[in-house]
Amino acid sequence: MKFGVLVSGTGTNLQALLDARARGELAPAEIAVVISNVRDAPALARATTAGVPAEVVEHRGFERAEFERRLGDALARHGVEAVVLAGFMRVLTAAFVARHPLRIINTHPSLLPAFPGLDAAAQALAHGVKLTGATIHFVDASLDGGPIIAQAAVPVMDDDDARTLHARIQREEHRLLPIIVRRLAAGQLSCQGRLVRGCAE
Numbered sequence: 001m002k003f004g005v006l007v008s009g010t011g012t013n014l015q016a017l018l019d020a021r022a023r024g025e026l027a028p029a030e031i032a033v034v035i036s037n038v039r040d041a042p043a044l045a046r047a048t049t050a051g052v053p054a055e056v057v058e059h060r061g062f063e064r065a066e067f068e069r070r071l072g073d074a075l076a077r078h079g080v081e082a083v084v085l086a087g088f089m090r091v092l093t094a095a096f097v098a099r100h101p102l103r104i105i106n107t108h109p110s111l112l113p114a115f116p117g118l119d120a121a122a123q124a125l126a127h128g129v130k131l132t133g134a135t136i137h138f139v140d141a142s143l144d145g146g147p148i149i150a151q152a153a154v155p156v157m158d159d160d161d162a163r164t165l166h167a168r169i170q171r172e173e174h175r176l177l178p179i180i181v182r183r184l185a186a187g188q189l190s191c192q193g194r195l196v197r198g199c200a201e
């Protein structure tokens with residue numbers, strides 16, 4: 001299954017996928033292209049270093065429908081069958097999501113449905129929760145919404161700031177994301193995000 005990875009920033013989750021690929025642990029998933037909506041995103045260099053095609057599809061200056069049309073065209077040019085949002089900081093419209101049903105997954109740094117949106121680690125600190133974590137989920141048209149596939153919890157320490165907490169959460173994202181991408185490619189995920197074998201849904 002050919003994946004397109006959409007990024008906006010640093011790309012440590014992309015790097016976890018590239019490292020798993022280099023170890024031979026991602027197959028039958030292939031990374032066909034990495035696309036950033038931000039021209040100078042460091043994630044792009046990670047793709048290039050790994051020998052994966054990297055493209056920029058900017059959102060700035062375009063209507064949402066036009067941005068998504070160009071994004072869809074770029075994914076189609078690379079034969080993409082499934083999409084990973086790996087720190088992609090744009091909400092996709094229902095029309096875009098409908099074109100890839102149960103074929104778009106997202107990683108988010110909280111135990112959803114808690115703390116969707118921006119700065120999830122800072123939101124966790126502001127609420128004083130003692131546990132937070134990482135969620136990998138299928139994407140629907142809501143903000144960080146859709147069937148949950150996998151979660152991992154991490155403790156919130158008394159001396160955490162948003163940076164140290166986010167770093168602890170990201171270690172779990174980096175561990176989970178390649179596992180889930182491989183399972184999706186192998187047809188081992190049900191529509192509800194549960195692990196199955198030979199699922200016909």
Ligand code: GAR
Pocket residue numbers: 008009010011012013014043086087088089107108109116117118119120144170173
């Ligand atoms: C990740 O922690 C990801 O979960 C988060 O952005 C970070 C990107 O880091 N995404 C969201 O908050 C989406 N709502 P990375 O560029 O180093 O992978």
